[in-house]
Amino acid sequence: MARIQIENLSKQYAGGQMAAVQSLSLDIADNRFVTLLGPSGCGKTTTLRLIAGYLRPDTGTINVDGTLVSSPDGVTPPDRRGMGMVFQNYAVWPHKTVFENVAFGLQIRRLPTAQIRDKVMAMLDLVGLQGFDARLPGQLSGGQQQRVALARSLVVEPGILLLDEPLSNLDAKLRERMRGELKQIQRRTGITFVYVTHDQAEALALSDEIAVMHLGVLQQYGSPRDIYSRPANRVVADFMGQVNFVPARVVDAGKVAIDGGPAISVAVPGSLAAGSAVDLAVRPENIRLAATGANGSAIPGRVAELTFLGNMNEYIVTTARDARLRVQTHPTELLSIGDAVALEFDPRQCSVFARS
Amino acid sequence: MVTIAAPAPLARPKTGGLRLEHVVMGGAIASLIVLVVLPLLSLILGSVSSEDDGFSAGNFIRAMERPLYYRALINSLVLGAWTGLFSLLMGLPLAWAVSRTNTPFKGFIKLTASLSYLTPPFLTAIAFVNLFGPNAGLINNFLRSIGLDFLTFNIFSMSGLVLVTVLHTFPFVYLLAASALESVDASYEESAQILGAGKWRTALQITAPLVAPAVLSGTLLAFVNAIALFGSQAIVGIPGRIYTLPTRIYALFDYPPQYGLASALSLIFVAITVIALFLQRGYLARRSYVTLGGKGSRPQLIDLGPWRWVMFGFATAVFLVAIAAPYASLIAVSFIKSVGLWSWENLTLQHYRFVLFQYDVTQRAIGNSLLLACLAATLAVLIGAIIGWIDLRTRLTGRRLLDYASLIPLGLPGIVMAVALIQFWLATPFALYGTILILLLAYTGRYIPLGVRAANASLRQVDSSLEESAHILGASWLQTMRHITLPLIRPGLFAGWLLVFVPAIQELSASILLFSSSSITVAVAIFNLYETGYIEPVSALANINMIIIGVAILIANRFGRSPTGVPRSSD
Numbered sequence: 001m002a003r004i005q006i007e008n009l010s011k012q013y014a015g016g017q018m019a020a021v022q023s024l025s026l027d028i029a030d031n032r033f034v035t036l037l038g039p040s041g042c043g044k045t046t047t048l049r050l051i052a053g054y055l056r057p058d059t060g061t062i063n064v065d066g067t068l069v070s071s072p073d074g075v076t077p078p079d080r081r082g083m084g085m086v087f088q089n090y091a092v093w094p095h096k097t098v099f100e101n102v103a104f105g106l107q108i109r110r111l112p113t114a115q116i117r118d119k120v121m122a123m124l125d126l127v128g129l130q131g132f133d134a135r136l137p138g139q140l141s142g143g144q145q146q147r148v149a150l151a152r153s154l155v156v157e158p159g160i161l162l163l164d165e166p167l168s169n170l171d172a173k174l175r176e177r178m179r180g181e182l183k184q185i186q187r188r189t190g191i192t193f194v195y196v197t198h199d200q201a202e203a204l205a206l207s208d209e210i211a212v213m214h215l216g217v218l219q220q221y222g223s224p225r226d227i228y229s230r231p232a233n234r235v236v237a238d239f240m241g242q243v244n245f246v247p248a249r250v251v252d253a254g255k256v257a258i259d260g261g262p263a264i265s266v267a268v269p270g271s272l273a274a275g276s277a278v279d280l281a282v283r284p285e286n287i288r289l290a291a292t293g294a295n296g297s298a299i300p301g302r303v304a305e306l307t308f309l310g311n312m313n314e315y316i317v318t319t320a321r322d323a324r325l326r327v328q329t330h331p332t333e334l335l336s337i338g339d340a341v342a343l344e345f346d347p348r349q350c351s352v353f354a355r356s
Numbered sequence: 357m358v359t360i361a362a363p364a365p366l367a368r369p370k371t372g373g374l375r376l377e378h379v380v381m382g383g384a385i386a387s388l389i390v391l392v393v394l395p396l397l398s399l400i401l402g403s404v405s406s407e408d409d410g411f412s413a414g415n416f417i418r419a420m421e422r423p424l425y426y427r428a429l430i431n432s433l434v435l436g437a438w439t440g441l442f443s444l445l446m447g448l449p450l451a452w453a454v455s456r457t458n459t460p461f462k463g464f465i466k467l468t469a470s471l472s473y474l475t476p477p478f479l480t481a482i483a484f485v486n487l488f489g490p491n492a493g494l495i496n497n498f499l500r501s502i503g504l505d506f507l508t509f510n511i512f513s514m515s516g517l518v519l520v521t522v523l524h525t526f527p528f529v530y531l532l533a534a535s536a537l538e539s540v541d542a543s544y545e546e547s548a549q550i551l552g553a554g555k556w557r558t559a560l561q562i563t564a565p566l567v568a569p570a571v572l573s574g575t576l577l578a579f580v581n582a583i584a585l586f587g588s589q590a591i592v593g594i595p596g597r598i599y600t601l602p603t604r605i606y607a608l609f610d611y612p613p614q615y616g617l618a619s620a621l622s623l624i625f626v627a628i629t630v631i632a633l634f635l636q637r638g639y640l641a642r643r644s645y646v647t648l649g650g651k652g653s654r655p656q657l658i659d660l661g662p663w664r665w666v667m668f669g670f671a672t673a674v675f676l677v678a679i680a681a682p683y684a685s686l687i688a689v690s691f692i693k694s695v696g697l698w699s700w701e702n703l704t705l706q707h708y709r710f711v712l713f714q715y716d717v718t719q720r721a722i723g724n725s726l727l728l729a730c731l732a733a734t735l736a737v738l739i740g741a742i743i744g745w746i747d748l749r750t751r752l753t754g755r756r757l758l759d760y761a762s763l764i765p766l767g768l769p770g771i772v773m774a775v776a777l778i779q780f781w782l783a784t785p786f787a788l789y790g791t792i793l794i795l796l797l798a799y800t801g802r803y804i805p806l807g808v809r810a811a812n813a814s815l816r817q818v819d820s821s822l823e824e825s826a827h828i829l830g831a832s833w834l835q836t837m838r839h840i841t842l843p844l845i846r847p848g849l850f851a852g853w854l855l856v857f858v859p860a861i862q863e864l865s866a867s868i869l870l871f872s873s874s875s876i877t878v879a880v881a882i883f884n885l886y887e888t889g890y891i892e893p894v895s896a897l898a899n900i901n902m903i904i905i906g907v908a909i910l911i912a913n914r915f916g917r918s919p920t921g922v923p924r925s926s927d
Contacts, residue, residue: 052824052828054824054827078824078827078828079827079828079829079830079831079832080830081828082830083828084828084829085824085825085828087821087824087825088821089819089821091819091821091822091824091825093822093825093826093840093844094844095843095844104826104829104831104839105829105830105831108829108830108831108835109830149825152825152829153825153828153829156829156830162828
């Protein structure tokens with residue numbers, strides 16, 4: 001419904017020398033599901049509140065569909081932006097019934113009573129709360145309150161819906177179900193969703209694009225696949241799931257040599273000269289374990305720990321150089337502690353970063 | 357299925373400019389300045405300027421040189437110290453009995469503490485003069501008639517003054533100690549017991565240190581409140597020739613009024629109060645670890661065995677002295693034709709008829725007091741709500757300062773507030789002195805801290821996301837206030853309203869300097885009638901006063917229900 005263009009946005013909190021958000025530029029296309037992802041304190045919630053208009057930026061601008069809504073000189077207040085927002089604690093008004101909660105935004109817009117009734121009832125149907133309209137929030141479960149919050153934001157048909165960790169207070173089962181429903185609603189309505197979370201699995205499952213943030217700085221902006229398998233830097237690689245950093249040295253633009261092991265062909269960033277120390281980042285599921293001596297390009301190692309996780313086995317393998325690598329295999333590929341193994345990487349799934 | 361067409365348009369595309377909330381916030385800040393800050397400044401100014409030559413410390417030097425004044429200071433400190441000590445000795449055992457032991461009839465003990473707090477202290481004083489006046493006191497007379505002269509007690513003494521004051525101030529210790537004792541997480545004590553400490557050892561080594569800050573803080577509050585009570589110090593102190601700071605300041609307004617000296621004495625009074633409150637806040641801040649345990653289980657009650665009846669006996673004794681004796685004497689006197697004759701024929705309603713229907717002064721006083729208390733409570737709560745909102749919900753520069761400014765009246769005893777208002781308004785072209793408006797300003801200013809505290813406590817319960825989600829749905833500031841914030845904090849505001857109404861309807865310390873015959877209040881009418889010796893109408897008026905307070909409590913409880921349909925945790 002709406003495109004959000006963020007340019008060079010910065011925000012510092014009063015008295016703090018630390019910037020909550022630092023020169024952030026982000027172009028969020030219409031009709032997309034975009035996630036701001038990062039650990040707590042990375043500036044993702046501040047960014048969301050800047051988009052909503054609760055905060056005034058120190059530098060930079062926010063345009064919605066080509067209209068300037070935020071700049072250091074002033075912000076269009078939240079009540080004039082026509083956005084929706086779902087809060088982490090739901091923020092369902094405890095003194096209003098479910099119906100009154102959902103109807104509030106329509107009443108503010110002075111719609112006729114009959115129309116309000118129709119729209120609210122249709123929306124309660126959509127979120128699966130038929131028959132709950134007369135209840136007070138105190139009588140609802142967390143998941144139901146979350147649906148009320150969602151219905152309340154959607155019923156006013158906003159062009160943009162902002163969601164601040166909306167699922168984090170739900171239990172695991174419900175979270176998964178609501179995840180699916182959110183995705184469906186976004187597709188059906190075409191509303192631009194800006195979603196904040198610290199849960200990388202949630203971000204991967206939901207998003208069209210993910211913006212990974214760390215210490216107020218945007219690290220990478222791209223599709224879930226890109227972010228996961230082509231992380232732009234160590235921070236992103238580390239945050240997007242488990243990763244092994246294997247010490248290596250650059251041979252040339254297309255090859256690195258693993259310390260104490262073979263050379264493998266992998267794309268090396270142009271800034272890294274031959275001979276510089278690097279880390280080869282490889283995810284545990286992208287390492288294969290084979291019997292020793294099978295292949296000249298494999299690294300020899302020994303199984304040090306084994307954990308059965310149900311859908312996989314997780315091994316810690318030590319190499320001759322005392323590096324400890326995490327490896328995940330199918331649960332039927334069973335080895336014992338002490339077994340000698342050979343580690344093989346798929347070079348297409350590896351990234352190279354300068355040694356820090 | 358909902359079809360999403362073009363987003364429903366929001367009216368009013370305007371941004372920036374002067375919005376309503378800025379006007380409202382500005383109004384609250386301006387009223388705080390006019391009500392509190394400017395009067396205090398003119399008090400300070402008045403204290404260092406003398407009639408003939410510019411600025412000097414002459415007023416302070418005179419106040420500290422002349423025995424007339426420094427004795428008043430010493431008397432106030434002595435009164436405060438004894439009152440603090442006895443408040444502790446009464447309040448702490450009762451609090452412990454209620455929250456930690458199996459003492460029977462706890463509701464009765466709680467009621468005793470609440471009633472003691474609600475009873476206007478000057479009424480307690482009048483009632484005790486009825487009972488223990490050196491010549492005509494009912495109990496003294498009775499004791500003399502049965503030959504027990506040595507048991508008679510002269511109320512017009514420092515001990516008498518301490519007695520009538522303590523009966524009003526011990527609830528401060530009781531309330532703070534009880535809430536601290538109840539909020540100590542049981543697991544602290546249970547971990548001591550599992551390590552082998554007995555119940556009494558645990559009480560002494562674990563519980564006592566945890567609640568000590570709250571108890572000390574309650575004692576200091578008792579001290580501060582005790583020295584500020586003009587009524588009892590005038591009624592019991594002056595006949596016994598025990599002058600204190602409030603009564604001495606009051607006397608300085610006899611013709612010709614000595615404003616400079618009164619201001620200097622007032623500031624010395626403020627200094628004592630502020631030091632005590634500063635210590636009190638310090639202790640209270642250390643209290644925070646008591647509640648750290650959060651939702652811990654309730655502590656186990658100590659089985660006192662037969663001693664629980666001793667504890668109950670103590671509570672009963674407090675009830676008899678603090679509630680039963682004064683009220684019995686006030687009620688009895690209000691229904692009899694003349695004191696001393698006890699028979700059915702001697703019963704009458706004429707005193708009630710007199711104060712309610714015949715005597716225009718008391719009629720006017722009742723009307724004025726009701727009007728003043730209602731308006732002052734409403735204004736104090738409204739201003740308090742806005743100041744609390746600014747403090748918690750905005751990033752306005754200087755909002756901390758605003759918060760401190762709203763606490764200033766806590767450090768101003770009633771009579772000092774009156775002196776400050778007189779100083780300030782006499783210096784302006786507005787002829788407010790002697791009008792009912794200056795009383796309204798005094799009451800509102802005095803009780804703003806209560807309004808701010810009530811609003812702050814309720815606003816903290818309302819997460820700001822509840823307001824933010826209304827904003828993002830298009831609600832303006834006013835709409836959000838009306839539909840979201842105010843309904844949610846309503847119970848707290850009603851509680852705050854009552855908290856202001858009760859002391860306002862019986863306000864004497866400030867009114868005594870500010871009233872005129874047209875703006876007389878109930879408390880002043882009672883005081884004046886008492887001074888002229890009309891004890892029967894005084895008693896009738898006193899009972900009417902208590903009925904008004906009772907009705908106000910009922911009404912506020914009715915309208916102050918929680919709007920969420922979920923019972924609020926008992927707080």
